[in-house]
Amino acid sequence: MLYNRIEAFLTDFAHRPAAALLFSLVFGLFCPSAYSELSLNGSAIYKDLGKQQFVAGLFVDTIQDSASTIQLEDSPKRMEVRMLNNYSKRRWLNLWMQSISINNDRESFSGSAQEVIDIMQAPKSAPQKGDIIEYIYHPTEGTSMRFNGTELVANYPKNVFNILLRTWIGPIPPSTTFKEQLLGLETAEEAGEAEGLLSSIQPTSSRVALAASWIEVPVIVEAAPEPEAEIIATVAASPTPEVDADSLPAEPSDESTELASTSEPTAEEQAVKEAAEEEIEFNVAEALAQRDYTPLVVAQIYKSIAYPNRAVQKNQQGTVRIGLVVDRSGELLSVTATQESDYRLLNQAALKAVRKAAPFPNLPEGIKADSFELNLPITFRLQ
Numbered sequence: 001m002l003y004n005r006i007e008a009f010l011t012d013f014a015h016r017p018a019a020a021l022l023f024s025l026v027f028g029l030f031c032p033s034a035y036s037e038l039s040l041n042g043s044a045i046y047k048d049l050g051k052q053q054f055v056a057g058l059f060v061d062t063i064q065d066s067a068s069t070i071q072l073e074d075s076p077k078r079m080e081v082r083m084l085n086n087y088s089k090r091r092w093l094n095l096w097m098q099s100i101s102i103n104n105d106r107e108s109f110s111g112s113a114q115e116v117i118d119i120m121q122a123p124k125s126a127p128q129k130g131d132i133i134e135y136i137y138h139p140t141e142g143t144s145m146r147f148n149g150t151e152l153v154a155n156y157p158k159n160v161f162n163i164l165l166r167t168w169i170g171p172i173p174p175s176t177t178f179k180e181q182l183l184g185l186e187t188a189e190e191a192g193e194a195e196g197l198l199s200s201i202q203p204t205s206s207r208v209a210l211a212a213s214w215i216e217v218p219v220i221v222e223a224a225p226e227p228e229a230e231i232i233a234t235v236a237a238s239p240t241p242e243v244d245a246d247s248l249p250a251e252p253s254d255e256s257t258e259l260a261s262t263s264e265p266t267a268e269e270q271a272v273k274e275a276a277e278e279e280i281e282f283n284v285a286e287a288l289a290q291r292d293y294t295p296l297v298v299a300q301i302y303k304s305i306a307y308p309n310r311a312v313q314k315n316q317q318g319t320v321r322i323g324l325v326v327d328r329s330g331e332l333l334s335v336t337a338t339q340e341s342d343y344r345l346l347n348q349a350a351l352k353a354v355r356k357a358a359p360f361p362n363l364p365e366g367i368k369a370d371s372f373e374l375n376l377p378i379t380f381r382l383q
Contacts, residue, residue: 038078039063041070043194044181045084046174048321048339048375052084054127055197056168058182065183067169071162079135079164081127082201089126093282096120096167098374101294103170104163109291113284115160119145121282122152124214130203137161148203150211172298175319176379289366297326297360297374304357307380311345318342319379320350326372332358333371341380350378 038059046053061075070077087095100109100116109116119135122145127133134146143156173179180186181194203211308316318341325333335354340347363372 038076042182042184043198044178045194054084055082055194057198065185067183071165074139077137081133082198083127083129083131086129087127092127093120097287097290098294099167100163101291102172102298103166106291108159109163110288112157112159112163113287115156116163117282117287119153123147125210130201131207132203135161135164148208148211150215175377176381285366286368289364293364293367298376300360301354301357305353306349308345308349311343315382316343316346317381318346319377320347321375321377322350322354323375324354326360328363328370330360330362346380
């Protein structure tokens with residue numbers, strides 16, 4: 001009875017013009033079932049630079065352990081990201097675009113490149129600790145994107161969601177473990193940590209208000225008493241090669257996660273801070289050029305990997321995340337292990353593969369920067 005009365009009150013409140021936008025933000029953020037009744041298929045923690053960067057959750061209509069089935073089913077799905085660390089706009093864009101480039105063929109990406117760029121650039125703020133980013137697909141409503149409860153993009157084609165989804169469960173995910181955890185193929189202990197973070201991380205009130213401020217609400221001027229007009233918010237429109245020991249030539253020889261600070265800047269202060277941040281110019285031509293160039297570099301490195309004999313004998317497996325920079329002529333400027341495995345032999349083998357693979361092809365004209373940066377996870381796995 002009490003629930004019905006509360007529900008009736010909320011329904012009536014939501015239909016009042018001045019409250020419609022506020023209701024959609026608050027109810028959508030803290031009551032996910034308002035827009036989808038989905039089950040958590042799996043969750044995983046993305047780590048880089050020796051830190052937990054974000055926790056990922058994949059929500060589906062029917063729980064599956066098959067990546068291809070999840071991708072092919074025309075049913076509601078949601079990719080949820082809860083930030084455990086701060087990112088710059090450029091770093092966040094590079095993370096996604098590099099993984100998109102490796103996991104999607106040119107034909108599937110080129111037809112939706114502009115929409116993907118729109119989604120990546122829709123937030124006017126770089127992701128910060130505590131933020132919640134959601135990429136949502138519904139069969140009748142297409143692909144949408146929410147940032148701290150505010151819908152920034154809606155009604156995009158299904159292919160846009162699939163392009164994003166393949167970065168997590170496609171052929172070259174951030175790591176084999178990351179993919180397996182999203183498919184529910186992990187131990188209870190592994191699942192517990194990620195699920196705990198997925199349910200506990202929440203944005204600060206100032207970040208929620210900031211996201212809401214990005215939606216332009218038309219000003220309604222009433223010259224005379226008339227039926228109330230509805231307020232309508234206008235909506236602006238990394239990867240892991242696996243190494244099989246049997247198919248490669250032999251070689252001779254977590255930080256604790258802090259929740260968002262309780263000392264919060266106001267929405268106005270945050271807006272000023274974000275306005276000072278560098279704007280990222282990234283268009284379809286550059287996105288396609290990056291999509292074409294990235295797989296060339298990855299393939300060249302992959303061919304140079306050798307699984308160390310001693311690592312095979314000791315049954316050592318793991319993922320090494322490599323950061324490399326090449327100049328316009330393809331020369332290797334630097335290479336570092338941004339996230340090491342538990343084994344020195346594997347860490348050294350990954351670095352050696354990159355150095356051996358260089359030099360790389362010249363940068364295409366479509367990439368305007370003086371250099372090209374790539375963050376590449378390399379997984380050593382015994383079959």
